[in-house]
Amino acid sequence: MSSNSVDAGHLRAFLERIERLEEEKRAITDDIKEVFAEAKGTGYDVKIMRKIISLRRMDREKRREEEEILELYLAALGEV
Amino acid sequence: MSSNSVDAGHLRAFLERIERLEEEKRAITDDIKEVFAEAKGTGYDVKIMRKIISLRRMDREKRREEEEILELYLAALGEV
Amino acid sequence: MSSNSVDAGHLRAFLERIERLEEEKRAITDDIKEVFAEAKGTGYDVKIMRKIISLRRMDREKRREEEEILELYLAALGEV
Amino acid sequence: MSSNSVDAGHLRAFLERIERLEEEKRAITDDIKEVFAEAKGTGYDVKIMRKIISLRRMDREKRREEEEILELYLAALGEV
DNA sequence: TCAGATAAAATCGCGC
DNA sequence: GCGCGATTTTATCTGA
Secondary structure: OOOOOOOHHHHHHHHHHHHHHHHHHHHHHHHHHHHHHHHHHOOOOHHHHHHHHHHHHHHHHHHHHHHHHHHHHHHHHHOO | OOOOOOOHHHHHHHHHHHHHHHHHHHHHHHHHHHHHHHHHHOOOOHHHHHHHHHHHHHHHHHHHHHHHHHHHHHHHHHOO | OOOOOOOHHHHHHHHHHHHHHHHHHHHHHHHHHHHHHHHHHOOOOHHHHHHHHHHHHHHHHHHHHHHHHHHHHHHHHHOO | OOOOOOOHHHHHHHHHHHHHHHHHHHHHHHHHHHHHHHHHHOOOOHHHHHHHHHHHHHHHHHHHHHHHHHHHHHHHHHOO
16 A cells, blocks of 8 residues: 555445444354254254364365366366 | 254254354355455555454443443442 | 462573474474475476375374264263 | 476375474474463463563564664675 | 364465 | 465464
8 A cells, every 4th residue: 555545434434344244244153153052952962063064064175175186287287 | 962862854954054154154254355355455454454443343342341331330229 | 370479480491492492393394395395396386286285184184083073972872 | 387207206205205394393383382381380371471472583583684784784885 | 261163363475 | 576365373262
């Protein structure tokens, strides 16, 4: 940034957009907590649930990374 | 937890609710990043923006806590 | 911490141990950078190398998490 | 990179060197954590310790940079 | 109170 | 050489 003519009103708009989004994010975090609490109340083990979710996420990420490396390999072959 | 009669189909439903919420959360995180990127493109300094947001959040929390303590005082007065 | 009689010389010793370890860590980080640079000079694609390393690390972590969740399941069964 | 004649065995050697170094790095990270834990057990505040370490690092960097600029000045003088 | 999960900040390497 | 994106590191927060 090198100009001091930046529009402060514009900055304020950016800040408020971010703050609104952060509030939404916090609400979702709370929702997640509630679902865990509800599951726990139904008799499920939260720790196990977290592990399952973690493993499922790792599967997805692994698949994604494998696709990425495949593309990198193909791109490298294209350069041969 | 002491029963193994828990309903696996129900567990699956909980997991999927959580995963959906986590996805929404990630989407919002991305939105926030985008707003920062846009602000940066407009010439604002992201690091400074983060500081401002952090300070504003602290202000809000401080005000909230002050209101809470005021209510506590008022409640205590009511009991006099 | 509630005592002010903490031994400042002892604190200094802790700080120095940490600082020495951090220095060792930095040295290793530099070594890693050098190996990447050497590999790059030999004609390898650093991005692909990083992806391979990342995938291999994910494999190891996945295996570890699977063992952990197995133990959690066994522990849960023990409580039936 | 334009050749596909890269030696795969050589690549493997690079990857293993890096992975070994990363493991050493992780070990040191764990050592650092342990020292912090030990210090905490002795009654020190980890957060404050981190701040002190950070400040000391900044001091060292500042001094280093000042020396660098001094050398630059001296070199410039030598060219007069 | 503590470890473990999550989010934020700093750092680094790559491409233009 | 510099900004951008990815990775790593630090700090905060939550739950046991």
